Amino acid sequence: MQTTPGAAGVVLAAGMGTRVGADGNKAYLPLAGRSMVSWAVEAVARSTHVSRTVLVFRRGERDLAARTMAAELPHSVVELVEGGDTRHGSEENVLRHLAPDVESGAIDVVLIHDAARPLAGPAMMDTAVAMARACGGAIPVLAAIDVVKTDAGGRLSPAAGTLVRVQTPQAFRARPLLTAYRLAAGGSFEGTDTASCVQSFTDVAVRVFPGTSSNLKVTFAHDVLLAERLLQDEISRGGTR
Incomplete structure (x- = not known):
């Protein structure tokens, strides 16, 4: 029996793949010999x-999700x-x-991850959970250095400020997160995203930590090719992330 609180890690895989060009759920697209979702869940x-660890599947795809996890992550x-x-x-x-486990205190933090981000490694999960325990909430961000603005004459210039x-x-700490979604x-x-609900319905402090450029979201067809190349590179280096 678990005597100390633990974190629940959730992977969301209930979306469609229209922009990426998939006929169905893009989470099950093959990447480097496995489905995209299995990299994220692992x-x-x-x-x-x-x-x-919890996988959120799209309605009607329970059998597909179960078969994929059994075949590709048999020890998880x-x-x-x-x-x-x-x-x-x-x-x-x-x-x-x-x-029930949030209310009992068995789960103290809930982590939410997208199946469409197959290149985030365990270290990033560890950072997010540890920071959430310490501060209340944690999200990875990258500076948006490629954002521009236009003036009245239509001229482009870099956007000022700290856009990310x-x-x-x-x-996020589990109890405030559950409260936020109940209020919503x-x-x-x-x-x-999850942070927007937490910030709208609670006063939990959401801190940021550095994301990585390799933690891309597979949205378009070219993203599939890039993600596969990056995963193949990891595999060739020994499979560590």
Whole structure:
């Protein structure tokens, strides 16, 4: 029996693949000999802080998710939860699934990661969970150095300020996270990511830590080729991330 709180690591794989050109769920596209989703789930499961790993599957794909995990990650215990119609709905569903253990204190942090980011390694998961435990919430970001603005004459110039691109994994203390999603339930709120709901409905401090340029989100067809190349490079170097 678990005597100390642990983190739950969640991978969201309930979306479609329209922009990437996939006929169905892009999470199951092959990358370097395995499905994209299995790379993301493995990184979460290998985190030293994660004691439970959950895969959120798209409605109607439970068997596909179960077969993929059994074939590609046979030594990992992965719980399956049906997703919703939106990202926010999928997060609501998985938090409802985890709620009893959040309320009992068995789960102290929930980490949320996208299946479409197969190159984030266990070290990034560890950083997110550790920072969430210390501060309340943690998200990886990259400086948005390629953003420009236009003036009245249509001339381009670099955008001033400290704009960033937000990545996953994102991690939060479990009880405030559950509270945020319960407060959002039944309304019209649809957050762009987990942090947006936490910031809208709680006063939890969300801290940032450095993301990586290799932690790309597979969105378009060329991203698949790039992600495969990067994964093949990792495999050739010994498979560490």
